[in-house]
Amino acid sequence: MDGIPVRARVYVGCAVLGALCCLFPLPSDRTRWWPVLLLAALYAGGERVARRRFAGTLYPVLLAGAFLFPAAAAALVPLPGALLSPVEHRPFPLRRVWRAARLALGVWAASRAHEALGGREAVGASDGPALLLPAAAGVLVLCLVLAVLDGGILALAEGLPARRAWHGPFLRSLAPVGVHGLAGLMMAVLWHSPYGPVAALLVLFPMGVSWWVFAQYHRERAAHQATIRALVQAVDIKDGYTRGHSERVGQASLLIARELGMDEGRVEVIRFAGILHDVGKLGVPTRLLRKKGPLTPEERRVIELHPEYGHEITRGISFLGEARSAILHHHERLDGSGYPYGLVGSQIPEPARVVAVADAFDAMTSTRSYSRARPVPVALEELQRCAGAHFDPRMVTALTRVITRDGWHPIVTADEPRLPAQSPADPVPERPGARR
Template sequence: MEAVPARARTYVAGVAVAALLCLLPLPQLRTGWGAVALLAAVYAGCDRLARSRLAGISYPAGTFYPVLLAAAFLLPAPAAALVAVPGALLSRVEQRPFLLRRVWRAAQLVLGVWVAARVHRALGGPGAVGAGDMPYALGPAAVAVLAFCLVLALLDGGIRATAERVPVRRAWRGLLPRSLAPVAVHGLAGLMIAVLWRSPYGPVAALLVLLPMCVSWWAFAQYHRERAAHQATIRALVQAVDIKDGYTRGHSERVGHASMMIARELGMDDERIEVIRFAGILHDVGKLGVPTRILTKDGPLTPDERRVIELHPEYGHEMVRGISFLGEARAAVLHHHERLDGTGYPYGLAGGQIPESARVVAVADAFDAMTSTRSYRRARPVAAALAELQKCAGRQFDPRMVTALVRALGRYGWRPAVTSDDARTPGVPPPAPPFPSRPEARR
């Protein structure tokens, strides 16, 4: 997202101004600046280490929320908010614009910590923390953590609506529930840091609480390395298909993109949208089992050749069924050429017998087939392809999926990122791919 929309820049500027207002009382505060400096250094150092190239992966921004929440439990609101600033401004950013992303992150954390600290103080939390009265300290801390999550969720929804153009009715969906459980655990660790900090054991003992977080960090790294290995396997399979069938190069990525648009329009949650995208990317991987002479044949296919190529969904399913995290994507690979009227292949399923993921991919596949140039015909305009899909809805395609694609394209247009030669093809925008199988395109 290098080209940030003007409204998103305005939104970030507004949040930054609000964060600065939270920090204005700092010169009048009488607080332990040594504690502020130590907590800020710990947060910045841990965050920097987590995002360094030594880690080998990119960690989420909330890896060291316990330090920020401990600051909210220990310090006045402006001082607690200041703890987040050095780490956020010095953090390693992978995408442009770097400065804007750092400012956004710093402003977001300042507001979240400031609100959490104010809520905690209003409920008498500092007194309970100072007395080490754990049962009573839990209540104000829990409400402060909830306020922290709520602020971050509200701000994240705003950036999704302004920068990522997510519809307003869906921009905030699921943000708070997804973040509440992990941040609650971070809040408990932050409360333990705060109580130990105020105890006779002091700051050094308090910071030892971070050791379990380092263990969870390591486990998180292992998970992401495994996931990265899976995704590398998927990329290798897709590249193999692209090399084997040059006419459909880039098609798999575009089908994945269109499938994701449909799934998002249907209101699926983010995890399922990702699985549907994988389904679209891998739907034609079974073509690796089809002879190249058939895939690249310019003339009409003979009945025998058609029967061979119609085996590719089963070949593909055999290839991906051992990849456990794909979930329902495996069913989509197997059934994306089934038709609603039962005349599809490989098993002739009809209506609701066809998995929902397969019905999504079928529409995305056919759409990209029609809007991509092939050896036997030119690409159709997007409007003509959508009209054809609507004409076949109810017989070949699920009308819900067709309607969802029409709405999504009306809102966002068709501009997938492309990674292949299709960037030169009329009707196919540069980088990202989907594609239908050859018999479907010929039909």
């Protein structure tokens, strides 16, 4: 049970108690149990295949149960699959119980919402227009309950800010669960048709095709992530003193991009740029990267070649897109004092301006061979002081706003202990852009 805070375990216990309460009282004797058992068995067997082969899930089966059965019976459908399917991380029993409790609560709430709007009667009568509103309500309630439960565990177990923990999962789940809701509604309607459960189960075949398509997409993303991890690990091995820096710059770049309202596709590209911004250090002599103390002018000129090296290293990686321009130009400054080309103002690509601020922020809040870590407020003040000269004020304002609102929770690698905050009286580098 190691690694899970006590407060998170208590939260899981409360969810389990809530799920048990949802199962009672059990439906009346008039309820036919074989459809409940059939859907439960289908979910238990199909979930294992869907997750392993297609990176999907059988939410259509759960929603069909919510649309067909009383709430207590519907809450039984996910239990065998949730308790028996494998989990990836320890503690295994706790995670299985949590998965079962959250799904039981979500399906129970979806079934109650669907029934309250007359959905079960509409399904039985196959009344087309009357089907949609109750089904939409059930889907929305399922998304909301799962997002609230998941957000709570993220806030308690990982220390995420409550707003981010709840808001993100809910928005991300609406589209996929909405599609699953349509499939579940089709299953429920066909279940009452003359062809019965056999016709209902045929709905899962097109879902299998869509899962296969998504599986290819996920495999491609996994290959992209593996490429990035390999490059970052190579940089970390060569410049071990700044281990974890790349991931933190990617994290800060992501926060800035989202705060500026960029679409998720561009946010991901900018995160890649932040993670890979120093990949050009692979072309810099190791003795310079690990040198303690200031660099000579000649050594600094060699160090300042790393953006161009990085641009060349990533030339053949097509999925990076405009991230390559950020890798090349993240040391440019608005006043033209940066490198490698001395670009001015809007000549600097926007992703590079994002990464420049994220890079400077992490450089000031991390201990290096040539400087001690600064407290977050001091680093933000220094960025604001240099905004307009070195850094884009929009990017500085975005980072300041998101950290002030949600706090800064940096990624810390296993071999890099979190350092205590230094006194605000510690000297601040005269030029935060002058770093390696």
